[in-house]
Amino acid sequence: MTVRIDESKVFEIIEAKRPSVVVVNAPGGLLRQTKNLMEQVREKYGVTCILAGDSCFGICDTVDDEVENLHADLALHIGHNATIKTVGDYTYLIDAVDDVKFDEVVDAAIPTLTTYKRIGLATFSQHLHQLAPVKRKLEQSGFDVRVGKQNNLMMEGQVFGCDFSTSQPLQDEVDAFVFLGESEFHSVGLALATSKPTFMLDPYMNTVTDMRAAAEERRKRAVLAVYKALDARVFGVVTGLKEGQRMLGRSTWISKKLESNGRKVVQIALRDVTPERLAPHREIEAFVQTACPRISIDGFTFDRPVLSIPQADALVALMEGRDIGEFLQRPKWIELTVGLVPR
Numbered sequence: 001m002t003v004r005i006d007e008s009k010v011f012e013i014i015e016a017k018r019p020s021v022v023v024v025n026a027p028g029g030l031l032r033q034t035k036n037l038m039e040q041v042r043e044k045y046g047v048t049c050i051l052a053g054d055s056c057f058g059i060c061d062t063v064d065d066e067v068e069n070l071h072a073d074l075a076l077h078i079g080h081n082a083t084i085k086t087v088g089d090y091t092y093l094i095d096a097v098d099d100v101k102f103d104e105v106v107d108a109a110i111p112t113l114t115t116y117k118r119i120g121l122a123t124f125s126q127h128l129h130q131l132a133p134v135k136r137k138l139e140q141s142g143f144d145v146r147v148g149k150q151n152n153l154m155m156e157g158q159v160f161g162c163d164f165s166t167s168q169p170l171q172d173e174v175d176a177f178v179f180l181g182e183s184e185f186h187s188v189g190l191a192l193a194t195s196k197p198t199f200m201l202d203p204y205m206n207t208v209t210d211m212r213a214a215a216e217e218r219r220k221r222a223v224l225a226v227y228k229a230l231d232a233r234v235f236g237v238v239t240g241l242k243e244g245q246r247m248l249g250r251s252t253w254i255s256k257k258l259e260s261n262g263r264k265v266v267q268i269a270l271r272d273v274t275p276e277r278l279a280p281h282r283e284i285e286a287f288v289q290t291a292c293p294r295i296s297i298d299g300f301t302f303d304r305p306v307l308s309i310p311q312a313d314a315l316v317a318l319m320e321g322r323d324i325g326e327f328l329q330r331p332k333w334i335e336l337t338v339g340l341v342p343r
Protein backbone atom coordinates (compact mmCIF):
# COMPACT_ATOMS: atom_id res chain seq x y z
CA MET A 1 0.00 0.00 0.00
CA THR A 2 1.34 3.42 -0.93
CA VAL A 3 -0.69 6.29 0.39
CA ARG A 4 0.51 9.64 -0.91
CA ILE A 5 -0.27 12.87 0.87
CA ASP A 6 -0.68 15.87 -1.46
CA GLU A 7 2.65 17.41 -0.44
CA SER A 8 2.68 19.98 -3.23
CA LYS A 9 -0.55 21.45 -1.82
CA VAL A 10 1.11 21.70 1.61
CA PHE A 11 4.17 23.45 0.18
CA GLU A 12 1.92 25.83 -1.78
CA ILE A 13 0.05 26.77 1.43
CA ILE A 14 3.28 27.25 3.41
CA GLU A 15 4.79 29.43 0.67
CA ALA A 16 1.63 31.55 0.38
CA LYS A 17 0.90 31.96 4.11
CA ARG A 18 4.46 31.98 5.52
CA PRO A 19 3.46 30.57 8.95
CA SER A 20 5.83 30.25 11.91
CA VAL A 21 3.93 27.44 13.65
CA VAL A 22 1.65 24.85 12.05
CA VAL A 23 -0.64 22.34 13.78
CA VAL A 24 -1.02 19.02 11.94
CA ASN A 25 -3.37 16.09 12.50
CA ALA A 26 -4.11 12.87 10.65
CA PRO A 27 -5.77 9.48 11.20
CA GLY A 28 -3.64 6.73 12.78
CA GLY A 29 -3.02 4.98 9.45
CA LEU A 30 -1.33 8.07 8.00
CA LEU A 31 0.83 9.07 10.96
CA ARG A 32 4.07 7.75 9.48
CA GLN A 33 3.63 9.69 6.23
CA THR A 34 2.41 12.73 8.18
CA LYS A 35 5.52 12.79 10.40
CA ASN A 36 7.71 12.57 7.27
CA LEU A 37 5.85 15.53 5.83
CA MET A 38 6.30 17.53 9.07
CA GLU A 39 10.03 16.84 8.87
CA GLN A 40 10.15 18.08 5.28
CA VAL A 41 8.26 21.27 6.15
CA ARG A 42 10.63 21.91 9.07
CA GLU A 43 13.74 21.37 6.93
CA LYS A 44 12.52 23.21 3.83
CA TYR A 45 10.88 26.26 5.45
CA GLY A 46 12.07 26.34 9.08
CA VAL A 47 8.45 26.09 10.23
CA THR A 48 7.63 24.56 13.63
CA CYS A 49 5.15 21.70 13.15
CA ILE A 50 3.12 20.39 16.10
CA LEU A 51 1.23 17.11 15.74
CA ALA A 52 -2.17 17.29 17.47
CA GLY A 53 -2.01 13.82 18.98
CA ASP A 54 -5.59 13.31 20.15
CA SER A 55 -7.71 10.73 18.37
CA CYS A 56 -8.42 11.55 14.73
CA PHE A 57 -10.97 9.32 13.03
CA GLY A 58 -12.77 11.50 10.53
CA ILE A 59 -13.32 14.86 8.90
CA CYS A 60 -15.06 15.87 12.14
CA ASP A 61 -11.66 15.80 13.89
CA THR A 62 -10.32 19.10 12.58
CA VAL A 63 -8.16 21.16 14.97
CA ASP A 64 -9.00 24.79 14.26
CA ASP A 65 -9.27 25.43 18.03
CA GLU A 66 -5.76 24.09 18.63
CA VAL A 67 -4.33 26.77 16.36
CA GLU A 68 -5.42 29.35 18.93
CA ASN A 69 -4.58 27.13 21.93
CA LEU A 70 -1.02 26.66 20.65
CA HIS A 71 -0.57 30.20 19.27
CA ALA A 72 -0.03 28.69 15.81
CA ASP A 73 -0.85 30.24 12.44
CA LEU A 74 -2.72 27.50 10.62
CA ALA A 75 -3.64 23.81 10.73
CA LEU A 76 -3.30 20.99 8.20
CA HIS A 77 -5.87 18.19 8.49
CA ILE A 78 -4.60 15.23 6.47
CA GLY A 79 -6.42 12.43 4.70
CA HIS A 80 -10.11 13.29 4.72
CA ASN A 81 -10.71 14.49 1.19
CA ALA A 82 -13.87 16.53 0.63
CA THR A 83 -15.45 19.09 -1.64
CA ILE A 84 -14.53 21.81 0.84
CA LYS A 85 -10.86 22.73 1.10
CA THR A 86 -10.81 24.79 4.29
CA VAL A 87 -12.56 24.50 7.64
CA GLY A 88 -13.11 27.28 10.20
CA ASP A 89 -10.62 30.13 10.27
CA TYR A 90 -7.32 28.28 10.05
CA THR A 91 -7.62 24.70 8.80
CA TYR A 92 -6.69 23.40 5.35
CA LEU A 93 -7.83 19.92 4.30
CA ILE A 94 -5.01 18.02 2.61
CA ASP A 95 -5.91 15.07 0.38
CA ALA A 96 -4.22 11.68 0.52
CA VAL A 97 -4.64 9.00 -2.15
CA ASP A 98 -3.81 5.31 -2.26
CA ASP A 99 -2.05 3.98 -5.38
CA VAL A 100 -3.45 0.46 -5.09
CA LYS A 101 -5.37 -0.81 -8.15
CA PHE A 102 -8.68 -2.71 -8.12
CA ASP A 103 -8.40 -4.68 -11.42
CA GLU A 104 -7.72 -8.02 -9.81
CA VAL A 105 -10.34 -7.78 -7.05
CA VAL A 106 -12.98 -6.57 -9.53
CA ASP A 107 -12.28 -9.66 -11.68
CA ALA A 108 -12.64 -11.77 -8.54
CA ALA A 109 -15.96 -10.06 -7.67
CA ILE A 110 -17.70 -10.44 -11.03
CA PRO A 111 -18.94 -14.04 -10.50
CA THR A 112 -20.50 -12.96 -7.16
CA LEU A 113 -22.04 -9.85 -8.66
CA THR A 114 -23.64 -11.48 -11.69
CA THR A 115 -26.97 -11.93 -9.87
CA TYR A 116 -27.20 -8.14 -9.56
CA LYS A 117 -27.73 -6.14 -12.72
CA ARG A 118 -27.64 -2.61 -11.30
CA ILE A 119 -24.66 -1.76 -9.10
CA GLY A 120 -24.10 1.30 -6.90
CA LEU A 121 -20.41 2.14 -6.49
CA ALA A 122 -19.00 3.86 -3.41
CA THR A 123 -15.73 4.33 -1.58
CA PHE A 124 -13.87 6.46 0.96
CA SER A 125 -11.39 9.31 0.51
CA GLN A 126 -8.24 7.42 -0.51
CA HIS A 127 -9.81 5.45 -3.40
CA LEU A 128 -12.08 8.10 -4.96
CA HIS A 129 -9.88 8.28 -8.07
CA GLN A 130 -10.52 4.55 -8.65
CA LEU A 131 -14.30 4.96 -9.07
CA ALA A 132 -14.10 5.89 -12.77
CA PRO A 133 -11.82 2.99 -13.88
CA VAL A 134 -13.79 0.45 -11.81
CA LYS A 135 -17.07 1.80 -13.20
CA ARG A 136 -15.75 1.36 -16.75
CA LYS A 137 -14.55 -2.14 -16.01
CA LEU A 138 -17.88 -3.23 -14.53
CA GLU A 139 -19.79 -1.66 -17.42
CA GLN A 140 -17.60 -3.57 -19.89
CA SER A 141 -18.75 -6.72 -18.06
CA GLY A 142 -22.40 -5.79 -18.64
CA PHE A 143 -23.37 -4.13 -15.34
CA ASP A 144 -25.44 -0.97 -15.10
CA VAL A 145 -23.32 1.10 -12.69
CA ARG A 146 -24.45 4.19 -10.75
CA VAL A 147 -22.31 6.51 -8.65
CA GLY A 148 -23.90 8.89 -6.13
CA LYS A 149 -23.75 12.60 -6.90
CA GLN A 150 -21.33 15.00 -5.22
CA ASN A 151 -22.87 17.27 -2.56
CA ASN A 152 -21.82 20.22 -0.42
CA LEU A 153 -19.32 18.12 1.58
CA MET A 154 -18.64 14.84 -0.20
CA MET A 155 -17.27 13.99 -3.63
CA GLU A 156 -19.09 11.80 -6.14
CA GLY A 157 -19.47 8.26 -4.71
CA GLN A 158 -17.82 9.15 -1.39
CA VAL A 159 -19.14 7.94 1.96
CA PHE A 160 -18.11 8.76 5.51
CA GLY A 161 -18.81 6.44 8.44
CA CYS A 162 -21.82 8.55 9.40
CA ASP A 163 -22.85 10.13 6.10
CA PHE A 164 -24.12 8.15 3.14
CA SER A 165 -26.01 11.00 1.50
CA THR A 166 -24.33 10.49 -1.89
CA SER A 167 -25.23 6.79 -2.14
CA GLN A 168 -28.39 6.43 -0.08
CA PRO A 169 -30.62 8.17 -2.69
CA LEU A 170 -29.60 5.39 -5.14
CA GLN A 171 -31.06 2.63 -2.97
CA ASP A 172 -34.15 2.19 -5.15
CA GLU A 173 -32.16 2.41 -8.39
CA VAL A 174 -29.64 -0.35 -7.69
CA ASP A 175 -29.76 -4.03 -6.73
CA ALA A 176 -26.54 -4.00 -4.71
CA PHE A 177 -23.69 -1.74 -3.65
CA VAL A 178 -20.00 -2.37 -4.25
CA PHE A 179 -17.69 -0.66 -1.80
CA LEU A 180 -14.08 -0.14 -2.90
CA GLY A 181 -11.55 -0.52 -0.11
CA GLU A 182 -10.65 -2.54 2.91
CA SER A 183 -13.02 -0.91 5.41
CA GLU A 184 -15.65 -2.87 7.28
CA PHE A 185 -16.44 0.42 9.03
CA HIS A 186 -17.59 2.18 5.85
CA SER A 187 -19.08 -0.80 4.03
CA VAL A 188 -21.18 -1.94 7.00
CA GLY A 189 -22.42 1.63 7.38
CA LEU A 190 -23.40 1.71 3.72
CA ALA A 191 -25.24 -1.61 4.08
CA LEU A 192 -27.10 -0.36 7.17
CA ALA A 193 -28.04 2.99 5.66
CA THR A 194 -29.28 1.53 2.36
CA SER A 195 -30.49 -1.98 3.39
CA LYS A 196 -29.01 -3.25 0.13
CA PRO A 197 -26.67 -6.21 -0.35
CA THR A 198 -23.24 -4.61 -0.03
CA PHE A 199 -19.94 -6.15 -1.12
CA MET A 200 -16.58 -4.92 0.13
CA LEU A 201 -13.73 -5.28 -2.39
CA ASP A 202 -10.39 -5.43 -0.59
CA PRO A 203 -7.66 -4.60 -3.13
CA TYR A 204 -4.80 -5.75 -0.88
CA MET A 205 -6.06 -9.26 -0.16
CA ASN A 206 -8.16 -9.44 -3.37
CA THR A 207 -11.15 -10.60 -1.35
CA VAL A 208 -14.85 -9.92 -1.83
CA THR A 209 -16.91 -9.83 1.38
CA ASP A 210 -20.68 -9.81 1.64
CA MET A 211 -21.34 -7.32 4.47
CA ARG A 212 -24.94 -8.33 5.17
CA ALA A 213 -24.24 -10.53 8.21
CA ALA A 214 -22.00 -7.94 9.89
CA ALA A 215 -24.57 -5.21 9.18
CA GLU A 216 -27.44 -7.29 10.53
CA GLU A 217 -25.53 -7.99 13.74
CA ARG A 218 -25.03 -4.27 14.32
CA ARG A 219 -28.65 -3.48 13.43
CA LYS A 220 -29.91 -5.99 16.01
CA ARG A 221 -27.58 -4.62 18.70
CA ALA A 222 -28.70 -1.08 17.88
CA VAL A 223 -32.37 -2.03 18.24
CA LEU A 224 -31.72 -3.96 21.46
CA ALA A 225 -29.93 -0.96 23.00
CA VAL A 226 -32.96 1.24 22.25
CA TYR A 227 -35.32 -1.17 24.05
CA LYS A 228 -32.91 -1.49 27.00
CA ALA A 229 -32.69 2.30 27.28
CA LEU A 230 -36.49 2.51 27.42
CA ASP A 231 -36.36 1.10 30.98
CA ALA A 232 -33.79 3.65 32.20
CA ARG A 233 -34.92 6.40 34.60
CA VAL A 234 -31.67 8.42 34.62
CA PHE A 235 -29.97 9.41 31.33
CA GLY A 236 -26.64 10.96 30.54
CA VAL A 237 -26.85 13.10 27.37
CA VAL A 238 -23.34 13.53 26.02
CA THR A 239 -22.35 16.34 23.66
CA GLY A 240 -19.12 15.75 21.74
CA LEU A 241 -16.45 18.43 21.93
CA LYS A 242 -14.78 17.57 18.61
CA GLU A 243 -15.13 20.42 16.14
CA GLY A 244 -17.24 18.65 13.55
CA GLN A 245 -19.53 16.89 16.01
CA ARG A 246 -20.76 19.64 18.34
CA MET A 247 -24.47 18.95 18.35
CA LEU A 248 -25.55 20.97 21.37
CA GLY A 249 -28.92 21.76 19.80
CA ARG A 250 -29.60 18.05 19.29
CA SER A 251 -28.52 17.28 22.87
CA THR A 252 -30.89 19.95 24.19
CA TRP A 253 -33.77 18.62 22.09
CA ILE A 254 -33.20 15.04 23.25
CA SER A 255 -32.82 16.13 26.90
CA LYS A 256 -36.15 17.96 26.76
CA LYS A 257 -37.85 14.95 25.17
CA LEU A 258 -36.48 12.63 27.85
CA GLU A 259 -37.48 14.99 30.66
CA SER A 260 -40.97 15.46 29.27
CA ASN A 261 -41.27 11.68 29.35
CA GLY A 262 -40.41 11.56 33.05
CA ARG A 263 -36.67 10.79 32.83
CA LYS A 264 -33.94 12.54 34.78
CA VAL A 265 -31.14 13.93 32.57
CA VAL A 266 -27.53 14.81 33.33
CA GLN A 267 -25.86 16.67 30.44
CA ILE A 268 -22.18 15.91 29.94
CA ALA A 269 -19.60 17.20 27.42
CA LEU A 270 -16.70 14.97 26.36
CA ARG A 271 -14.02 14.98 23.72
CA ASP A 272 -13.76 11.18 23.56
CA VAL A 273 -16.80 9.09 24.51
CA THR A 274 -15.29 5.86 25.83
CA PRO A 275 -16.31 3.20 28.38
CA GLU A 276 -13.62 4.59 30.74
CA ARG A 277 -15.02 8.12 30.55
CA LEU A 278 -18.59 6.96 31.18
CA ALA A 279 -17.70 4.48 33.95
CA PRO A 280 -17.63 6.98 36.88
CA HIS A 281 -21.26 8.02 36.26
CA ARG A 282 -22.68 5.04 38.09
CA GLU A 283 -26.13 6.57 38.76
CA ILE A 284 -26.77 6.92 35.01
CA GLU A 285 -28.62 3.94 33.55
CA ALA A 286 -28.39 4.82 29.85
CA PHE A 287 -26.61 7.39 27.70
CA VAL A 288 -27.46 9.26 24.53
CA GLN A 289 -24.43 10.69 22.76
CA THR A 290 -24.78 13.19 19.94
CA ALA A 291 -21.13 12.91 18.82
CA CYS A 292 -19.94 10.20 16.41
CA PRO A 293 -22.78 7.69 15.83
CA ARG A 294 -20.25 4.89 15.27
CA ILE A 295 -19.30 5.08 18.96
CA SER A 296 -22.73 3.55 19.58
CA ILE A 297 -23.24 1.42 16.47
CA ASP A 298 -19.81 -0.26 16.74
CA GLY A 299 -19.29 0.21 20.50
CA PHE A 300 -19.58 -3.28 21.81
CA THR A 301 -17.73 -2.65 25.08
CA PHE A 302 -20.08 -0.29 26.92
CA ASP A 303 -21.72 -1.72 30.04
CA ARG A 304 -24.93 0.32 29.56
CA PRO A 305 -26.91 1.42 26.50
CA VAL A 306 -25.16 4.30 24.70
CA LEU A 307 -27.46 5.53 21.95
CA SER A 308 -26.53 7.48 18.82
CA ILE A 309 -28.80 10.17 17.36
CA PRO A 310 -30.82 7.77 15.13
CA GLN A 311 -31.27 5.42 18.11
CA ALA A 312 -32.33 8.34 20.32
CA ASP A 313 -34.93 9.27 17.69
CA ALA A 314 -36.18 5.68 17.86
CA LEU A 315 -36.30 5.85 21.67
CA VAL A 316 -38.33 9.06 21.57
CA ALA A 317 -40.69 7.42 19.05
CA LEU A 318 -41.23 4.50 21.44
CA MET A 319 -41.83 6.84 24.38
CA GLU A 320 -44.42 8.70 22.32
CA GLY A 321 -46.16 5.50 21.23
CA ARG A 322 -44.88 5.53 17.65
CA ASP A 323 -43.18 2.80 15.62
CA ILE A 324 -39.36 2.96 15.65
CA GLY A 325 -39.17 2.13 11.93
CA GLU A 326 -35.87 1.42 10.17
CA PHE A 327 -34.09 4.22 12.00
CA LEU A 328 -30.64 3.52 10.52
CA GLN A 329 -31.92 3.77 6.96
CA ARG A 330 -31.27 7.45 6.46
CA PRO A 331 -28.74 9.44 4.40
CA LYS A 332 -26.94 10.86 7.46
CA TRP A 333 -26.68 9.57 11.03
CA ILE A 334 -25.37 12.94 12.19
CA GLU A 335 -25.37 16.34 10.53
CA LEU A 336 -21.64 16.99 10.63
CA THR A 337 -20.90 20.54 11.65
CA VAL A 338 -17.61 20.58 9.74
CA GLY A 339 -17.04 24.15 8.67
CA LEU A 340 -20.37 25.27 10.06
CA VAL A 341 -19.50 25.95 13.71
CA PRO A 342 -19.51 29.68 14.30
CA ARG A 343 -16.41 30.87 16.10
Ligand code: SF4
Pocket residue numbers: 057058059060061160161162163245291292293294334
Ligand atom coordinates in the same frame (compact mmCIF):
# COMPACT_ATOMS: atom_id res chain seq x y z
S1 SF4 B 1 -18.65 11.55 13.16
FE1 SF4 B 1 -18.58 10.71 11.09
S2 SF4 B 1 -16.74 11.57 10.16
FE2 SF4 B 1 -16.54 11.78 12.39
S3 SF4 B 1 -15.44 9.91 13.05
FE3 SF4 B 1 -17.64 9.53 13.22
S4 SF4 B 1 -18.16 8.52 11.33
FE4 SF4 B 1 -16.22 9.54 10.96
